[in-house]
Amino acid sequence: MVNIRSLDPSASPLDYYGYELRRLREEAGLSQSQLGDILFCTGSLVGQIETARKVPTREFSERVDAALMTGGFFSRLVGLVLKSQLPSWFRPYVELEGKAAYVYSFQAQLVDGLLQTEGYARAVLAAGFENDIDGLVAGRMERQRILEREKPPLLWVVMSEAVLRQEVGGRQVMRDQLAHLLRMQGHRWIKIQLLPFGVGAHGGQMGSFNLLRFADEPDLVYTEDFVQGHMTVDSDAFRQGSLRYDHLQAAALSVEDSSALITRVMEEHYGEQPEPGGSALA
Incomplete structure (x- = not known):
């Protein structure tokens, strides 16, 4: 049975997305299954997104725009x-990170x-006992898009x-992950630098922190505890x-x-290792 849960489009961006997807799909005279066939996904997925139970991906959105001819909406x-x-307390930092000219990060x-x-x-994120893992992962991947800009910030980690x-x-x-760092x-x-164990005591032992520098705004320091960021x-x-x-x-x-x-480290610790019987484990 098709889920017809009603949405308040003003409740959240996700609700607005679902509301508009349903409205424009129905205007096009398509069922959820029919739109799913066009998008190469299931009608169930379309229904979940229309009812704000699942977060849409960027790829899904691009396919919807092409299918419904919505002009990139x-x-x-x-x-x-x-x-x-993203967590509400983290969003202000992400907004500023997107405007920064330089992002300096120390990660312990x-x-x-x-x-x-x-x-x-x-x-x-799963280790942090979070609830909506899919949504948080999608938000984190979206945050990385600042590195794809024509003029991205200089990131030094x-x-x-x-x-x-x-x-x-x-x-x-x-x-x-390590292969991705090399890419x-x-x-x-x-730029990525490693602080080797041989350094001994160092100034980052109190924890990770980020520095953001701007062209025309005050520079800032960002730190986190297990509850929120500062x-x-x-x-x-x-x-x-x-x-x-x-x-x-x-x-x-x-x-x-x-x-x-x-x-x-990638080769020695995370490369292929032989099983006791002789075959390799990836």
């Missing part, structure tokens, strides 16, 4: 929908969110070597954060040596 709307899936335990693969992000060796999501997920390292506006544009706090970051960057391996370490 859903492709534009989906960005707002996906951002709305995890790959920076802008560099995470979908599999890695899913494992991280310093990560502890522990990030490479902490297995998140299984060996294949980690191998894919991203190839972009001229992305931002400040206090100039003294930014100065202290910058000094801490500079010391971490100076102590880290060069970009080239960091790539070599990523490659070595």
Whole structure:
């Protein structure tokens, strides 16, 4: 039976998306199953999106625009929908991150969110006891689109070597994640440095933090605890954060040596390993 749950289009971007999808589908004289056939998906999926029970992907939105000839309406709307899936306390940071000219990040335990693969992000979010994992993963992937802009921010990430060796999501997920870091390292506006264990005590032991620099707005420091994030544009706090970051960057391996370490860990820890019987496990 077709789900006819009514939506309030003003309730959220997701509700508005579902409301408009249903309205325009019905105007086109198509059933959910018929539209699903055109979009190469199930009618059930169309129904779930129309009732705001599932978050649409960007690919789905582009196909809907082509099928219903909506002039890119859903492709534009989906960005707002996906951002709305992020925690409410995190959205102000994401808005500012999208305007930054420079993003400097120190990560003590995890790959920076802008560099995470979908599999890695899913494992991280699942470990945090989150409810709507699909929506949160989609929101995180959407956030990464700032790196695809014609003029993206310069992203400079310093990560502890522990990030490479902490297995998140299984060996294949980690191998894919490290391979992704190597690919991203190839972009001229992305730099990744590793802080090796041999450094010993360092200025990042208190936890991860980000610094955002802008062309025409106050610079800010961003930190997180297990509940929410914290931002400040206090100039003294930014100065202290910058000094801490500079010391971490100076102590880290060069970009080239960091790539070599990523490659070595990827092969030694997450490459193919023989089973006791002799065959290999990916």
